[in-house]
Amino acid sequence: MDIRDDSLQKIARRHWYNFVDPVTKLLLALFLTMLSFDFTPLYFEISLVLFSLTLLLLSRLSKATVNAVSFCLFLIVTMVVIQGLFYSHNVHPLFSVMTITFYREGFLYAATMSARILIIIFAIGFFMGTTTVSENAKYLESIGMPYKLVYLLMSVCYILPQIQQNLSKIQFVERARGINPQKTVMQKVRSILPILIPLIIKTFDQSINRSITLQLRGFDRPERTLATPKYPYFKAKFSHYLLSIVILLLIGCKLWQIISRFL
Amino acid sequence: MANNQQISINDLSFTYRHDSNAVLHHISATAPLNSIIGIIGNHHAGKTTLCRILAGIIPNMMAGDLSGDVQLGPLSPTQNWPALNQQTGFVLQDPASQLSGLADTVADEIAFDLLNHGVANTEIQHRVTEVARQLQLTGQLQRSPNSLSGGQLQRLAIATAIVTKPAILILDDPTSEMDPQGRTEFFNWLTIIEKTTILIVSNEIDDLCEIADRLWLLVDGELVNQGTPLEVINQLKPDWQIGTPQVYQLARSMNWSLGTDLFPVNVNQLRGCLHDRHST
Numbered sequence: 001m002d003i004r005d006d007s008l009q010k011i012a013r014r015h016w017y018n019f020v021d022p023v024t025k026l027l028l029a030l031f032l033t034m035l036s037f038d039f040t041p042l043y044f045e046i047s048l049v050l051f052s053l054t055l056l057l058l059s060r061l062s063k064a065t066v067n068a069v070s071f072c073l074f075l076i077v078t079m080v081v082i083q084g085l086f087y088s089h090n091v092h093p094l095f096s097v098m099t100i101t102f103y104r105e106g107f108l109y110a111a112t113m114s115a116r117i118l119i120i121i122f123a124i125g126f127f128m129g130t131t132t133v134s135e136n137a138k139y140l141e142s143i144g145m146p147y148k149l150v151y152l153l154m155s156v157c158y159i160l161p162q163i164q165q166n167l168s169k170i171q172f173v174e175r176a177r178g179i180n181p182q183k184t185v186m187q188k189v190r191s192i193l194p195i196l197i198p199l200i201i202k203t204f205d206q207s208i209n210r211s212i213t214l215q216l217r218g219f220d221r222p223e224r225t226l227a228t229p230k231y232p233y234f235k236a237k238f239s240h241y242l243l244s245i246v247i248l249l250l251i252g253c254k255l256w257q258i259i260s261r262f263l
Numbered sequence: 264m265a266n267n268q269q270i271s272i273n274d275l276s277f278t279y280r281h282d283s284n285a286v287l288h289h290i291s292a293t294a295p296l297n298s299i300i301g302i303i304g305n306h307h308a309g310k311t312t313l314c315r316i317l318a319g320i321i322p323n324m325m326a327g328d329l330s331g332d333v334q335l336g337p338l339s340p341t342q343n344w345p346a347l348n349q350q351t352g353f354v355l356q357d358p359a360s361q362l363s364g365l366a367d368t369v370a371d372e373i374a375f376d377l378l379n380h381g382v383a384n385t386e387i388q389h390r391v392t393e394v395a396r397q398l399q400l401t402g403q404l405q406r407s408p409n410s411l412s413g414g415q416l417q418r419l420a421i422a423t424a425i426v427t428k429p430a431i432l433i434l435d436d437p438t439s440e441m442d443p444q445g446r447t448e449f450f451n452w453l454t455i456i457e458k459t460t461i462l463i464v465s466n467e468i469d470d471l472c473e474i475a476d477r478l479w480l481l482v483d484g485e486l487v488n489q490g491t492p493l494e495v496i497n498q499l500k501p502d503w504q505i506g507t508p509q510v511y512q513l514a515r516s517m518n519w520s521l522g523t524d525l526f527p528v529n530v531n532q533l534r535g536c537l538h539d540r541h542s543t
Contacts, residue, residue: 132367133364133365134365134366134367134371135367137365138365154364154365206357206359206360209355209357209360210360210362210363210364211324212320212324212325213353213355213360213361213362213363214363215324215348216318216320216348216351216353217363217375217376217379217423218348218349218376218379218380218427219363219379221349221379221380221381223379223380223381224378224379224380224381225378225381225382226378
């Protein structure tokens with residue numbers, strides 16, 4: 001019995017999204033983003049939001065994605081209010097609350113921007129929620145990316161979660177010792193400031209240690225064998241080519257839209 | 264001429280870059296290969312730095328002013344580091360930093376070293392199972408490394424170091440997060456490892472005296488004593504502030520000496536001492 005393969009089956013039962021390789025997921029996120037920038041009608045933007053949201057809901061909705069979405073909803077509400085009131089092309093009133101008037105143009109502009117933000121968050125959330133660092137590393141190496149570059153990418157991916165992990169540990173200890181109750185937002189912000197520099201230094205220190213360990217463990221040995229990618233992916237190369245071509249076309253299209261304004 | 268059958272450190276000094284104070288001062292020590300060497304000393308004695316030099320982390324990955332000579336058998340950490348690294352397993356003080364971060368399961372984490380060594384897949388399965396059994400990680404093989412307790416994480420770090428069957432094993436305080444039973448089992452397990460030179464930094468003086476063939480005692484970056492645990496513990500000076508084993512404390516308080524003004528430092532010696540006393 002292959003204990004390593006068996007382990008994978010137990011930890012993560014195979015779902016449909018496990019058959020989509022990490023690069024395709026990233027390209028899909030880029031594709032949806034480019035689509036939202038190229039085609040601006042609000043109905044189209046909303047359909048893209050719904051599509052990316054469906055992708056997310058049919059996969060794994062992680063806590064980080066929920067946090068990111070809730071933070072963005074706060075930004076979106078702010079944006080809608082500001083643009084609805086003060087957008088420079090505001091002409092037609094949409095509705096009035098007491099003496100304050102919201103305008104149609106500003107509201108539509110904010111709605112389009114919000115849709116783009118949501119599409120990016122949902123698509124990236126789909127990628128983040130359905131792939132692990134290990135799966136990415138194995139796949140990128142298996143498609144020919146040099147291991148040093150893979151390690152560099154993975155190290156970068158690790159820094160933010162590591163900072164978050166260290167921060168929550170420090171805050172937990174602070175709460176346990178009654179140093180900072182952290183009940184209000186201001187208290188939370190104030191509690192982060194004094195530990196920010198030691199936090200970053202500690203995280204970098206851990207990154208250096210990890211880098212040393214990887215060298216000691218022979219990550220750069222010439223006899224190193226490639227780990228088998230985690231899942232058998234469905235038509236990975238075809239998806240890469242197809243999505244890359246479509247993305248290039250969409251980028252070209254967007255550039256042409258910008259250039260044609262000056263012609 | 265270097266002796267291929269021993270570890271020899273000759274007049275070793277080291278100062279970290281951007282630091283004016285030397286961490287190690289003119290250290291000279293020897294020990295035979297395939298023995299267990301315990302490295303003891305208080306905080307900032309230079310134990311971790313010495314381990315880093317022996318493993319070749321200094322000067323290959325960390326810079327500083329290094330002088331003197333180190334030989335581990337025929338290999339030198341400065342001159343033959345790739346060859347030495349291939350034969351060395353190292354366990355860091357912080358076990359979480361030991362993990363690659365590129366594995367989803369404990370099994371994959373242990374297999375990582377073997378993949379790097381180009382070991383065949385069937386052999387990988389065999390060795391991962393075997394090492395997990397030795398370090399009581401069989402039940403955790405399919406769990407994520409992030410879900411392990413401190414003691415289990417340390418055992419995983421040790422598993423990653425020994426899975427490649429290194430000839431030299433350098434362990435920097437490997438039991439700091441283990442429970443007493445796990446610690447005792449670990450030290451017992453160390454004694455059954457064959458054909459491996461083990462250098463272990465630990466504050467568990469009782470356990471070290473049970474298993475170590477030699478002790479190196481560091482105080483403020485200087486090697487103040489080296490020898491068998493019996494010799495080193497019996498020659499401790501109070502101002503070094505090094506703890507003594509309970510067996511030694513008991514024997515001393517009861518005045519159960521081994522006859523040459525030396526007091527036993529481990530259970531076997533104590534048993535022998537009591538046996539001699541009863542038979543006379």
